[in-house]
Each structure stands twice: as structure tokens, then as C-alpha cells.
Amino acid sequence: MKKITLLLILFGLTGFSQNIGVEKEAFAHTYSIVAKDTVTGEMAVGVQSHWFSVGALVPWGKSGVGVVATQSFVNPAYGPNGLKLMENGIHAEAALTQLVEQDKGRDFRQVAFLDAHGNASAFTGEKCVESAEHMVGKNFSVQANMMLNDQVVPAMAEAFATNSHLALAERVMEALKAAQNAGGDIRGKQSAALIVVGPDKVENSWEDKKIDLRIDDHENPIVELERLLKVARAYEHMNAGDLAVEANDMEKALQEYGTAEKMFPENLEMKFWKAVALANSGRLEEARPIFNSIFAEDKNWKKMLSRLPASGLLSISREELASLTEE
Structure with a gap:
């Protein structure tokens, strides 16, 4: 990690790296995909490697601008500098060409x-470790190096093309799974990451990434990444439920919390907020057995419930609250 931190500092001081030898740079021999959803305008990067914390350096993205995957002997400056060029109106191919020409270590990159218009471009240096190649298609590019065989990249491209019915994040996951099933990294598996950015520029940095998931060290990073994506989707419904509560739309809240609970029925928090929405909708008797089952597993939720009226999140009488919380 000290090596990576030092690299980031150096890149931040010097702009685009031209003079740092590749022997000092982080490895990320890996397979990845950059892609755009033509319906939603979302853009994504998915990546897996037998290297610790691949998500720290390989995937970059900015809403309304584009996405970047920089790997092999990683030059992280391709990320922020590439996004800056694309934000200034330079299309993906011209932006990548400009930075590659400036990079003395390009043979190892x-x-x-991929820009916001769906233009994709890729570069594979002559000294990337076999099997190394890329394939650029309409609204996507797949690339890999140090693979077990030359079937990985075609498998990713086919999986992305044949799963157009899926949301972008899930479609990218299918490409990653296909890469692994085709042989994947010759060294095995360790880390993975997935980011999704939106079609429009945002004012606040915290609104930039719609999905930002990282598996830094795991025996089966793709499996774990897919699990976390499912959790993220469930919590999207939870967030929508929270917004409905703020708007005093308890029926909408109940619908969103219920959908989340169906996705993860063992999750106490999802059960809890569904029960709260029921209580706030005047359906206390439906909520009661749900609360009781939650309290039986963890009594802290009972204390939590008693604190909600003061914040305006629970609109039942004191007597009704007491009937739920008294021993």
C-alpha cells in the first residue's frame, strides 16, 4: 500500500506520468469492461484481478463524462486525465491516443x-503479458492481460452483447462471470470492483457514482461482487422508502420497504421499516407480529422504535407504542 500511495502522490504532483519506470508501478494484470447503457445513459466499469484491491486504481468514472479502465502495469493518471480530456469535449479515441503518446511506459499499459456518447477506445501495449488483447464494440470495450487463454475477451464481448435485457450493472456482471468461466486470470482470483455513473453531470461529488462496489480480497470475488450488487439493489428500495416517508407517502414507503424485504427476508432492518410503514398507515395489527419477531431476535430494535416518534418517523399514539414496547 505504501507503493500505491507513493505512486498516487507522484502522479498528483506531475500530472501525467511520463518518466516513472514501470518497475515502480502497481500491477493489475486483469480483465475488465467499460460500457454504456443506451437506454439509461449510465456508464460502468467492471474489473477482476489476482491482485489486492484492484478497485483502488483500475476503474474511474464521472457522470455525464465517461469511464476509464487502466490496468497491466497501472498508470493511474489515465483515469483523472482521461476524464478531464473527455469532459473538455475530446472523444474517447482521441483522448486515449493523446495520453498513450505521452506515456513512455505505454508498451506495458x-x-x-468510453465517453458519454458511447464512443469506446482501447490500447494494449506490446509488452503486456500473454494472453493480452482487447475488443471494442458499440458502446463497450473489453480487455484483458495475463489470461489463461485467448477465449476470455471474446467470452466477455459475447456475454455483454447477449444480455442487453439486463440493467447495466447486472449486464457487466455477466461479462465478468463469462471471463472467469472462460479461464480468467492465469494466476487465479483475488479482488473485483464495479462502478456505475449517470448520464448527466452532477453538482455534488457524492452524487457521482450510482454504484460503487469493491471486493479487495476474497476467494471468489466475482461471486461476492454479485452478492453485494443484489444488496445494493435492495437498499435502493430502502432509500426510496425513506424518501417516501419524508414525503409522508406511507403507501409508497410500504411498497418500497416490502420490495427490499422480499429481496433479503432475513435482514432485520428491512423488516423493521416495513413494519413502521404499516404502523404509520394505520395497520398496526399487521405490524405487531413483525415487530415481535424482530424484538425476539434483537431487543435493541425495541429501543429504536421508542425513539422514532420524537423524530417524526412514527405516528402512533403513546398507548399504541407502549403496547409494542412494554415487556
């Missing part, structure tokens, strides 16, 4: 750019 593998990089892919």
Missing part, C-alpha cells in the same frame, strides 16, 4: 476509455 492496457487502457480503455
Whole structure:
């Protein structure tokens, strides 16, 4: 991690790296995909590697601008500098070409750019470790190096093309799974990451990434990444439920919390907020057995419930609250 931190500092001081030798740079021999959803305008990067914390350096993205995957002997400057060029109106191919020409370590690089218009471009240096190649298609690019065989990249491209019915994040997951099933990294598996950014520029940095998931060290990072994506989708419904509560739309809240609970029925928090929405909708008797089952597993939720009226999140009488919380 000290090596990576030092690299980031150096890149931040010097802009685009031209003079740092590849022997000092972080490895990320890996497979990845950059892609755009033509319906929603979302853009994504998915990546897996037998290297610790691949998500720290490989995937970059900015809403309304584009996405970047920089790998092999990683030059992280391709990320922020590539996004800056694309934000200034330079399309993906021209932006990537400009940065590659400035990079003295380009023979060791593998990089892919995709801009907000769906233009994709990729570069694979001559000294990337076999099997190394890329394939650029309409609204996507897949690339890999140090793979077990030359079937990985075609498998990713086919999986992305044949799963157009899926949301972008899930479609990218299918490409990653296909890569692994085709042989994947010759060294095995360790880390993975997935980011999704929106079609429009945002004012606040915290609104930039719609999905931002990282598996830094795991025996089966793709499996774990897919699990976390499912959790993220469930919590999207939870967040929508929270917004409905703020708007005093308890029926909408109940619908969103219920959908989340169906996705993860063992999750106490999802059960809890569904029960709260029921209580706030005047359906206390439906909520009661749900609360009781939650309290039986963890009594802290009973204390939590008693604190909600003061925040305006629970609109039942004191007597009704007491009937739920008294021993």
C-alpha cells in the first residue's frame, strides 16, 4: 500500500506520468469492461484481478463524462486525465491516443476509455503479458492481460452483447462471470470492483457514482461482487422508502420497504421499516407480529422504535407504542 500511495502522490504532483519506470508501478494484470447503457445513459466499469484491491486504481468514472479502465502495469493518471480530456469535449479515441503518446511506459499499459456518447477506445501495449488483447464494440470495450487463454475477451464481448435485457450493472456482471468461466486470470482470483455513473453531470461529488462496489480480497470475488450488487439493489428500495416517508407517502414507503424485504427476508432492518410503514398507515395489527419477531431476535430494535416518534418517523399514539414496547 505504501507503493500505491507513493505512486498516487507522484502522479498528483506531475500530472501525467511520463518518466516513472514501470518497475515502480502497481500491477493489475486483469480483465475488465467499460460500457454504456443506451437506454439509461449510465456508464460502468467492471474489473477482476489476482491482485489486492484492484478497485483502488483500475476503474474511474464521472457522470455525464465517461469511464476509464487502466490496468497491466497501472498508470493511474489515465483515469483523472482521461476524464478531464473527455469532459473538455475530446472523444474517447482521441483522448486515449493523446495520453498513450505521452506515456513512455505505454508498451506495458492496457487502457480503455468510453465517453458519454458511447464512443469506446482501447490500447494494449506490446509488452503486456500473454494472453493480452482487447475488443471494442458499440458502446463497450473489453480487455484483458495475463489470461489463461485467448477465449476470455471474446467470452466477455459475447456475454455483454447477449444480455442487453439486463440493467447495466447486472449486464457487466455477466461479462465478468463469462471471463472467469472462460479461464480468467492465469494466476487465479483475488479482488473485483464495479462502478456505475449517470448520464448527466452532477453538482455534488457524492452524487457521482450510482454504484460503487469493491471486493479487495476474497476467494471468489466475482461471486461476492454479485452478492453485494443484489444488496445494493435492495437498499435502493430502502432509500426510496425513506424518501417516501419524508414525503409522508406511507403507501409508497410500504411498497418500497416490502420490495427490499422480499429481496433479503432475513435482514432485520428491512423488516423493521416495513413494519413502521404499516404502523404509520394505520395497520398496526399487521405490524405487531413483525415487530415481535424482530424484538425476539434483537431487543435493541425495541429501543429504536421508542425513539422514532420524537423524530417524526412514527405516528402512533403513546398507548399504541407502549403496547409494542412494554415487556
